[in-house]
Amino acid sequence: MRESVHSGNYMSVFNRFFANTRAVCILIAMGVFAVGCGERETPPFFTAQVIDLFGQATIVKNLKILYTWEERGETPFLKPYSYYAKELIAEVMQPVPGETRRVKIETQKIPLMDIQRVSFIREEVGTRIKIDLKNGNQIMATDRFPQILKRGEKTGFADYKIYVTGTVASGSKPTPFKCAWDMLKQFEITTIAETR
Structure with missing residues (x-):
């Protein structure tokens, strides 16, 4: 038992x-x-012609904008962050009514779906960004890093960079593409698709 x-x-x-x-x-x-x-990833998927500062044109599929930054708080340690977007987050210059020489700057999120072309205009003081929309309107923006991406309340940006990313057809398989914002002359959205 x-x-x-x-x-x-x-x-x-x-x-x-x-x-x-x-x-x-x-x-x-x-x-x-x-x-x-x-x-x-979810649709839409964007294809664009990207032209760098040297005039080299590249057809980029699955185009996205990559925002990378580090924040420093009360300690010396940096926290890295990144954000892939299908929208352009820009510090847009708006004229102040009644004052022809003044502008106010506000942050706008502009979907890539609404954008036809983004051009980078280099000047002595910095770079302005000209955004041509599909509806015929034009937006002028600064090249400042978007302040709304900051995560901490008492932190500041220590390092930041914006890239255009995607893939490039290279033979039988696609290769990753990444170009820094400050190395771009322009990019133009050529195709919007629901599938890759």
């Missing part, structure tokens, strides 16, 4: 072990699939 009790305990321990192992495997599989699902 005692042997059967012990063998039953071994079986219950054995069953619990396999049940726990299965549960752990299921949780791990769910985590792996959840990460994979989170990285899927």
